[in-house]
Amino acid sequence: xxxxxxxxxxxxxxxxxxxxxxxxxxxxxxxxxxxxxxxxxxxxxxxxxxxxxxxxxxxxxxxxxxxxxxxxxxxxxxxxxxxxxxxxxxxxxxxxxxxxxxxxxxxxxxxxxxxxxxxxxxxxxxxxxxxxxxxxxxxxxxxxxxxxxxxxxxxxxxxxxxxxxxxxxxxxxxxxxxxxxxxxxxxxxxxxxxxxxxxxxxxxxxxxxxxxxxxxxxxxxxxxxxxxxxxxxxxxxxxxxxxxxxxxxxxxxxxxxxxxxxxxxxxxxxxxxxxxxxxxxxxxxxxxxxxxxxxxxxxxxxxxxxxxxxxxxxxxxxxxxxxxxxxxxxxxxxxxxxxxxxxxxxxxxxxxxxxxxxxxxxxxxxxxxxxxxxxxxxxxxxxxxxxxxxxxxxxxxxxxxx
Amino acid sequence: xxxxxxxxxxxxxxxxxxxxxxxxxxxxxxxxxxxxxxxxxxxxxxxxxxxxxxxxxxxxxxxxxxxxxxxxxxxxxxxxxxxxxxxxxxxxxxxxxxxxxxxxxxxxxxxxxxxxxxxxxxxxxxxxxxxxxxxxxxxxxxxxxxxxxxxxxxxxxxxxxxxxxxxxxxxxxxxxxxxxxxxxxxxxxxxxxxxxxxxxxxxxxxxxxxxxxxxxxxxxxxxxxxxxxxxxxxxxxxxxxxxxxxxxxxxxxxxxxxxxxxxxxxxxxxxxxxxxxxx
Numbered sequence: 193x194x195x196x197x198x199x200x201x202x203x204x205x206x207x208x209x210x211x212x213x214x215x216x217x218x219x220x221x222x223x224x225x226x227x228x229x230x231x232x233x234x235x236x237x238x239x240x241x242x243x244x245x246x247x248x249x250x251x252x253x254x255x256x257x258x259x260x261x262x263x264x265x266x267x268x269x270x271x272x273x274x275x276x277x278x279x280x281x282x283x284x285x286x287x288x289x290x291x292x293x294x295x296x297x298x299x300x301x302x303x304x305x306x307x308x309x310x311x312x313x314x315x316x317x318x319x320x321x322x323x324x325x326x327x328x329x330x331x332x333x334x335x336x337x338x339x340x341x342x343x344x345x346x347x348x349x350x351x352x353x354x355x356x357x358x359x360x361x362x363x364x365x366x367x368x369x370x371x372x373x374x375x376x377x378x379x380x381x382x383x384x385x386x387x388x389x390x391x392x393x394x395x396x397x398x399x400x401x402x403x404x405x406x407x408x409x410x411x412x413x414x415x416x417x418x419x420x421x422x423x424x425x426x427x428x429x430x431x432x433x434x435x436x437x438x439x440x441x442x443x444x445x446x447x448x449x450x451x452x453x454x455x456x457x458x459x460x461x462x463x464x465x466x467x468x469x470x471x472x473x474x475x476x477x478x479x480x481x482x483x484x485x486x487x488x489x490x491x492x493x494x495x496x497x498x499x500x501x502x503x504x505x506x507x508x509x510x511x512x513x514x515x516x517x518x519x520x521x522x523x524x525x526x527x528x529x530x531x532x533x534x535x536x537x538x539x540x541x542x543x544x545x546x547x548x549x550x551x552x553x554x555x556x557x558x559x560x561x562x563x564x565x566x567x568x569x570x571x572x573x574x575x576x577x578x579x580x581x582x583x584x585x586x587x588x589x590x591x592x593x594x
Numbered sequence: 595x596x597x598x599x600x601x602x603x604x605x606x607x608x609x610x611x612x613x614x615x616x617x618x619x620x621x622x623x624x625x626x627x628x629x630x631x632x633x634x635x636x637x638x639x640x641x642x643x644x645x646x647x648x649x650x651x652x653x654x655x656x657x658x659x660x661x662x663x664x665x666x667x668x669x670x671x672x673x674x675x676x677x678x679x680x681x682x683x684x685x686x687x688x689x690x691x692x693x694x695x696x697x698x699x700x701x702x703x704x705x706x707x708x709x710x711x712x713x714x715x716x717x718x719x720x721x722x723x724x725x726x727x728x729x730x731x732x733x734x735x736x737x738x739x740x741x742x743x744x745x746x747x748x749x750x751x752x753x754x755x756x757x758x759x760x761x762x763x764x765x766x767x768x769x770x771x772x773x774x775x776x777x778x779x780x781x782x783x784x785x786x787x788x789x790x791x792x793x794x795x796x797x798x799x800x801x802x803x804x805x806x807x808x809x810x811x812x813x814x815x816x817x818x819x820x821x822x823x824x825x826x827x828x829x830x831x832x833x834x835x836x837x838x839x840x841x842x843x844x845x846x847x848x849x850x851x852x853x854x855x856x857x858x859x860x861x862x863x864x865x866x867x868x869x870x871x872x873x
Contacts, residue, residue, distance in 0.1 A: 245765050266771035278762035282784045291780075292770035339770070349769075 194256030194269070194346035195221045201251035203237050203403075211237045213403040214251065219381065224373050226394035227383045229426070230529065235383045235401040236351055239562065243349050244268050263297075266295075271340035272349040275356065277332045279324040279339075281385055285311075286320040289338045303342075310338045313372070330361045337372065348373070348380040354389065366392060368418060387427050391415070399423045401529070402484060422526040423580035424473050424572055432572070433546045434527060437472040442575065446472050447516045448496045451568045460582050464575065470582070471525065471527075473572035476511070479548030481556055482563040493568040501545065503558050510550045526579045623848075629841035637837045651842035655827070661843055663815040664823035668847070671733055671819060672801040675740035679797045680790055682741070683748025688778065690749060691756035692764075709746035717810045724811055731813045739807050744797035751796065755789025756782070792856050798816075799851060820847045 196219040203212040212234040219225050227235040240246040242253065244265035253261055260268050271292070279288050289310060290303045311317045314334040321523055324332055333353065353369070354362045369391055384390055390397045391411040398408040399422070407419045410429075418424035425430050437446040439461055444451040451472070453461070482495045492561050498514040505511075548564060556562045573582045629637065630651050632644040639645065655661040689695070690702060720739060721730070730737035759782060767777035783790075808822035818826075824843050827836040 240765075243765075243769055245768065264773075265768045266773070270769060272766070272769040274760050274762045274766060276760060278760065280763060280766075280781055291767075295771045295776060295780075339766075343770075501734035 197254040199252040202249045204249040211403055217408060222377045222379055224380045224395045226397045228387055228390035228397055230398035231385055233400040235400050239349050239351055239383045243270055243272050249298040270349055271343045271345040273336045273340050273353040275352040277336040279332055279335055281324055284321050284323055285335050288335055289342050292343045306342045310341045314338050330356055346377055348378050350382040352384055353519040378441040388429055400538050417584055419505045420582055421574045425530040430476050430547045432473045435472045437470045438468050449494045457583055464582055471574040471576050476547045476549040478570045480565045481550045481554035482565040485565045493566045495563055495565045497561060497563055500556050500558055500560050509552055510554050512548050512556055513545050515545050516524050524582055626841050626844055630845050651838040652706055652716045655839045655843050661823055664818045664820045667817055668820040671736050672798050675737045675801045676794050676798040679744035679748050680794050683745055683752050686831045687749045687752035688756055691753040705746040705749050713806050721810060732816050733817055735811045740801045746794055751793045752789050755786050759785050795858055
């Protein structure tokens with residue numbers, strides 16, 4: 193049991209490359225924190241620095257109140273689960289799980305007891321005497337978890353532990369990891385590039401990009417009040433729609449129509465002295481089939497017409513994709529990186545396609561010229577240069593990062 | 595049916611090719627075995643099988659210290675050289691495979707250079723060095739050059755094996771509380787065992803077969819190895835060539851090699867790293 197404090201942690205490689213840039217974060221005892229971001233954002237490096245597998249160039253790392261910068265992994269009381277599981281192939285499951293305890297010169301009886309207990313929790317009892325080569329992917333993953341559990345460490349570190357499993361098993365193990373963490377109450381730092389995993393697992397999620405920490409908050413905070421364009425686009429699936437907009441006469445002029453500015457937003461715009469060119473972000477669920485919206489609700493937003501390109505029925509909702517004329521395309525660096533990360537840049541899909549998540553009752557068909565409604569109260573407004581969310585002045589829930 | 599015909603034709607073709615290769619390799623060996631069983635009078639007899647079988651050649655070489663002592667020297671020098679070379683090569687190869695340090699490429703280059711160096715050019719300077727250091731005609735006098743020439747081979751073979759071992763295993767061991775030495779001994783070394791055995795066999799074979807240094811740096815039975823000792827065999831009279839005893843000795847020194855390879859074959863082939871990571 194221990195809290196972790198990252199104080200201006202920096203990783204600079206000998207060739208001068210800056211992998212992690214002054215990250216500061218307090219992780220409370222027993223908390224489950226997710227580090228999430230696209231590949232190359234420094235999340236694994238950060239985890240390795242917490243584990244002691246990589247040196248910390250600058251800054252201070254404290255685990256349980258003690259500075260551990262110069263301590264080797266074995267003196268930090270951390271356990272780690274690796275993406276490749278890193279099971280010792282020449283040892284049985286039992287030996288794999290007991291290895292750390294054996295190194296710590298724990299009496300054999302205690303080792304046996306702890307391994308048996310962990311095997312019971314993870315449903316591995318009948319596999320204890322097998323070698324990793326003879327186990328399935330899911331079983332290997334559980335052995336890797338077991339190896340961490342038996343040690344009863346102060347901190348669990350997980351480096352994309354589920355990314356080698358197939359989709360169905362991943363969802364199962366996700367629940368399992370969550371259950372185990374709650375049961376053991378151990379502080380856990382979990383690295384993933386999958387925002388769904390991040391949202392479903394963590395008490396708090398830290399979004400990283402290019403070595404910097406962009407925002408730390410509960411999944412709900414990140415979703416509802418992203419501090420900037422990158423967090424907004426990264427969190428949420430399907431991701432947020434972005435449109436170019438200009439602020440004129442107290443309105444946001446967008447390709448979908450004019451969106452009236454709320455007073456708070458107008459003040460925020462004036463305060464921030466932002467240029468008149470802006471980016472508007474709209475979550476897919478903030479659209480609706482106009483025929484399903486009551487007249488009262490209609491007044492809170494705007495309606496517009498669009499041709500439905502593709503309809504995907506998910507059962508509980510319907511996703512519709514539609515194109516608009518965006519005019520000048522969005523050139524923000526964050527958006528390009530997001531497109532690359534999601535693979536959109538490779539598929540050749542243009543940014544002109546928007547996605548809306550409609551009620552399952554919607555009967556809109558592909559090719560239909562449909563009337564859609566947009567909830568104007570929930571639009572996010574970003575400044576293209578800095579990517580800052582200008583609407584945040586209106587919502588006090590934001591948790592700024594120092 | 596056409597495919598079946600092709601397959602059987604292919605089988606015949608491959609079988610013939612294999613037979614030719616095996617025959618090319620084996621005929622001289624069998625000829626040597628045959629010679630070793632021939633009586634001195636029948637040595638010049640061109641028939642492939644001896645008309646009269648005799649153990650005479652074997653009993654003559656195994657009954658004198660002229661061959662027994664060199665055999666002991668060969669085994670001793672070979673094993674000690676192999677042990678030292680593999681131990682040093684292990685550490686060097688681990689560093690080459692895992693660490694970044696200044697002069698790494700220089701080290702690899704030097705190792706390769708040593709392996710390529712013609713041994714004959716070193717005989718004279720090394721002879722003088724060994725004489726002045728008092729190493730001439732001693733076991734260390736052969737062990738040291740054997741280790742030196744075994745190392746490049748060992749470093750190359752072992753670093754390839756170390757590179758195959760996922761680095762995350764070592765990280766996992768460190769997080770599990772192992773010191774770097776424990777991580778190496780308990781996790782990396784067992785996984786590299788097939789590589790070590792392979793390297794040991796290769797180094798041992800090189801030492802066992804080595805002739806040039808063995809004949810140059812030895813003068814008596816105190817350190818002369820088996821291949822070198824054959825040059826000193828004498829025939830029945832000064833005018834007789836000791837072909838029979840030499841053939842018998844050659845057979846005797848070939849046997850350990852065959853046993854060695856047969857015994858370790860499975861370990862060389864066994865892929866111990868399977869199952870370490872996904873895939």
